[in-house]
Amino acid sequence: MASAAQLQESLRLKLDYEELTNCMRCGFCLPHCPTFKETGVEAESPRGRLALMKAAVDGVLEPGAGFEDQMYHCLGCRACEPACPADVKYGHLIEQTRDAIEEHTTQHRWWIKPIRSLVFKQLFPSQKRMKLLGYSLRFYQQSGLQKLAQGTGLMKMFPAHMAEMEAILPEASGKGVIERLGSFVPAKGAKVGTVGMFRGCLMDVLFTQTNVHTVELLSEAGFDVVIPEAQNCCGALHAHSGETSQAKELAKRNIEAFQAAGVDYIVSNAGGCGAILMEYDHLLHDEPAWKESSAWFAKRVKDLSAILVERGHKLPFAEAGSQPEVSVTYQDSCHLRNVMKGGSAPRQLLNSASSCSFIEMKDAGSCCGSAGIYNLTQPEMAGQLLEKKMTNANATNARYLVTSNPGCLLQMKLGIAKHGQQGKMEAVHIADFLHERLAQSTH
Numbered sequence: 290m291a292s293a294a295q296l297q298e299s300l301r302l303k304l305d306y307e308e309l310t311n312c313m314r315c316g317f318c319l320p321h322c323p324t325f326k327e328t329g330v331e332a333e334s335p336r337g338r339l340a341l342m343k344a345a346v347d348g349v350l351e352p353g354a355g356f357e358d359q360m361y362h363c364l365g366c367r368a369c370e371p372a373c374p375a376d377v378k379y380g381h382l383i384e385q386t387r388d389a390i391e392e393h394t395t396q397h398r399w400w401i402k403p404i405r406s407l408v409f410k411q412l413f414p415s416q417k418r419m420k421l422l423g424y425s426l427r428f429y430q431q432s433g434l435q436k437l438a439q440g441t442g443l444m445k446m447f448p449a450h451m452a453e454m455e456a457i458l459p460e461a462s463g464k465g466v467i468e469r470l471g472s473f474v475p476a477k478g479a480k481v482g483t484v485g486m487f488r489g490c491l492m493d494v495l496f497t498q499t500n501v502h503t504v505e506l507l508s509e510a511g512f513d514v515v516i517p518e519a520q521n522c523c524g525a526l527h528a529h530s531g532e533t534s535q536a537k538e539l540a541k542r543n544i545e546a547f548q549a550a551g552v553d554y555i556v557s558n559a560g561g562c563g564a565i566l567m568e569y570d571h572l573l574h575d576e577p578a579w580k581e582s583s584a585w586f587a588k589r590v591k592d593l594s595a596i597l598v599e600r601g602h603k604l605p606f607a608e609a610g611s612q613p614e615v616s617v618t619y620q621d622s623c624h625l626r627n628v629m630k631g632g633s634a635p636r637q638l639l640n641s642a643s644s645c646s647f648i649e650m651k652d653a654g655s656c657c658g659s660a661g662i663y664n665l666t667q668p669e670m671a672g673q674l675l676e677k678k679m680t681n682a683n684a685t686n687a688r689y690l691v692t693s694n695p696g697c698l699l700q701m702k703l704g705i706a707k708h709g710q711q712g713k714m715e716a717v718h719i720a721d722f723l724h725e726r727l728a729q730s731t732h
Contacts, residue, residue: 292393293351299389300346309346309382311375312339318369318379323656324362327673332359335369335379342386357394360386362667364660364674365529366623367564380628381571384528391531409532413490413522414539416465423494424463450668457702458495465493466500467516474504474514481511481600484591485552487543489562489695490522496695502724503558503593509727510601519546523557525565528572529661540569541579544586554600555586558593558720560622560694561661563629566590592625593720594634594693606643607728616646617722618687620678620701621654622694635693635719642726651681659700671700679704682714690716 318335319325325334332341338359344350360383367380412418429435435455438444444452466488484507488500507514520543524536543566547555557563565572567590573579597604617639625631632654639647658664658674682690682704690705692698701716 293353295393296352296389297345297348299392300342300352300386303385303389304342304346304382305378305385306346308378309339309343311377312336312343313375314340315374317372317374321368321372323364323366323368323658323674324670327670333362335363335373335377338363339377339379339382342382357390360390362670364623364656364658364663364670366656366660367627368623368654368656371627378571384531384533387529387531388533389531405530405532409527409530409535413526414535416490416493416521419490419494419522420463420465423461423465423497426458426461426494427463430458430460448668450672451665453703453707454665454699457699457706459699461495462497463494465497466504467518469497469501470504470516472516472518474508474516476511476513477508478511478602480513481602482553483513483515483551484554484556484596485547485550486514486516487520487523487555487557487559487562487566488516489557489559492559492562492695496698496718499558499695499718499720502718502720503556506593506597506604506720506724506727507556507601509604510597512596512601515550515552517546517550519549521546523562523565524572525561526661528565533572536565537572537576540565540572540583544569544579544582547586547589548582553589554591554596555589556591556593556596558693558718560592560625560629560631561696563590563592563631564624567629590629592629592631592634592693594638595629595631598634598637604638604641604723605728606641606726609643611728612644612726614644614646615689616648616685616687617689617691618648618650618682618685619653619719620650620657620682620690620692620697622692622697623654623656623660625693626654631693635691638719638723639691642723645726648685648687650685650687652677653681657697657700657704659694659696661696664696664700664703675700675704675707679708683708683710688714689722690714691719691722692716693719 322334331337345352369379504514524539527536567587570583570587573583657678658671664671
């Protein structure tokens with residue numbers, strides 16, 4: 290545990306106190322907070338966590354282990370923000386708090402710090418190392434090692450939630466979207482603009498085909514697509530985990546890469562990535578040298594569904610009746626819905642796809658429990674939220690469960706597997722689903 294005095298001083302330096310005091314304690318956030326709805330405990334709500342932050346900064350509370358645990362029990366889904374009449378930027382405050390905690394905490398077990406350093410500073414920032422990870426995972430999956438590990442019970446050595454996630458990992462690849470398509474794909478038909486595609490890090494390793502489909506959808510909609518090779522990880526996991534300085538460095542590299550590409554828009558197909566990308570101006574707000582360039586970047590970030598609906602040509606879906614009629618429901622990505630305000634565009638696209646019957650899911654906007662790496666660090670709460678989500682998903686009887694974020698997609702695949710719904714329901718990324726509904730002549 291960090292020294293209470295050290296952590297308290299760090300909180301004073303890092304927290305935006307004016308923003309912190311904007312909370313009116315009205316409680317409008319309470320019914321929207323997943324952890325509060327599960328526990329009914331005030332400290333598990335945004336209002337309660339803000340009160341703890343302010344008490345620590347004001348010297349009323351010594352921020353100990355309980356304080357640290359509570360700050361990390363938050364999913365960071367930011368569902369509280371649209372409900373807040375005072376427009377409190379809760380997401381910024383929780384990230385600032387975690388940054389202060391990570392600067393001083395000794396609460397982690399001895400092996401956590403080296404692992405965090407390896408993952409956040411060595412692996413994610415390096416595209417070469419991410420590709421090596423992709424090759425390694427692919428070898429593990431295709432060489433028979435995975436079947437051996439599962440068949441011999443080796444995976445039982447790991448926590449149950451980690452073994453469950455390992456079983457539903459998609460086929461990995463060491464060849465990303467650039468290796469598949471090149472760094473430039475021209476528009477089909479009349480050009481409407483030039484977009485830069487943000488390929489992501491894990492996205493390009495575990496969901497390469499989704500990235501390929503994303504580029505092809507953009508091309509079909511009339512966009513020249515540029516994929517800057519110099520781009521790197523968005524920094525979302527870093528920012529959410531208290532590694533703010535590393536997140537800033539990643540942001541700067543991405544800004545330089547996309548500015549050099551001279552694009553009209555920057556397109557993300559992952560809600561979690563898109564949310565941090567469009568907040569680069571806030572992330573770098575205390576660095577005057579980056580004010581203009583971060584603002585240039587942030588205002589150009591668009592989710593895939595949004596740019597297809599708002600700017601692109603109508604997609605050439607297959608004629609009605611030419612493909613089997615399917616039922617589909619949609620699970621919102623928290624960051625796409627709550628930060629990027631992108632809840633309607635995916636639904637518009639699904640409703641316009643051929644031979645597709647859309648069924649709205651109850652509480653589609655509630656968090657599924659993935660939340661970056663939350664399902665690995667807080668498996669109990671994540672599991673409770675997943676059960677609620679699957680109850681609502683199963684009630685739709687939909688053949689396809691569509692989402693717009695890789696973490697949500699894996700969580701939904703896990704939920705389907707745990708409920709024995711394989712063959713009855715399939716979790717898919719919206720880019721893959723829409724691409725499948727295109728006229729065959731465009732494939």
